[in-house]
Amino acid sequence: MKCLSVSQPFAELIMAGMKSIDLRGWNTRYRGDILVHAPQKIIETECQRFGIDNPVTGVIVGRVSLVDVKRYHDMSEINDDFHLHLVQNNLERNLYGFLLEAPYRFATPIPQKGRLGLFEVRPSAPTENVIISDIMDEHHRYQYVGRH
Template identity: 30%
Template sequence: MKAITIIQPWATLIAVGEKQFETRSWSTKYRGELAIHAGKKVDREACQKPEIQAALERHGYTADNLPTGAVVATCDLANVYPITNHFEYSGEAASINAEGVIEEIFEGNEYAFGWYEVGRYAWELHAVRRLPEPIPEKGQQGLWNWEGVSL
């Protein structure tokens, strides 16, 4: 299956169901099963932001015990939305299609857990399945093939 490496704490936020969208600077046409790989880096500053710290604490995590260098979950990549509007003053962003119809609004914790500048992309993740134990794996940039078990 395809996999993506995400630095911590964002990989764990996805795995525990707190984060439904992964924001990226690039799009993909791929849709389907996706493994979430926690990279070796932990953004300790991000872990101290109130929304992130509270979400991690709800699941027993801190910056010091996040799994790294391992696949932590699988999910389905359902959609990729281009970020077309960003309202920093109100803490929300939106994806609006060519017909001017709002496809998705990103606000609240979802907004706090991503980087929603115009020109970026929000990858919608469905059916997240947290692995019982992280599976050690090296990881790579971009989408890569993981030969682990499908859940």
């Protein structure tokens, strides 16, 4: 499954449904579910601004749907979407907004090292059924109940 590293507190804000656009300096053709990874990097000033203490890091915190990518042509367009991306600094580098929907927070964060860009994550052993189960949503788990 595809995964995207998002620095804290923004990974937390995505999972809370408060941030529905993630600004990026690059585009992607990928659409669909992605895992949200909180890397070791924490932006302390942003944590203070949102009142988030001791956010988890080095883990996959949940899943979200990447439904589209918005191309920004100027700063006024980025500023118009502030209430959706919540980013105050270094906006000139971010020409693309990943439009995110349906955040699902995992009950137990999954340890994972981050990488740049969208990267692939696969469970390392078949005994990790808890991880596999948590990645799948209820619809997929129960769609075949009573149909065999």
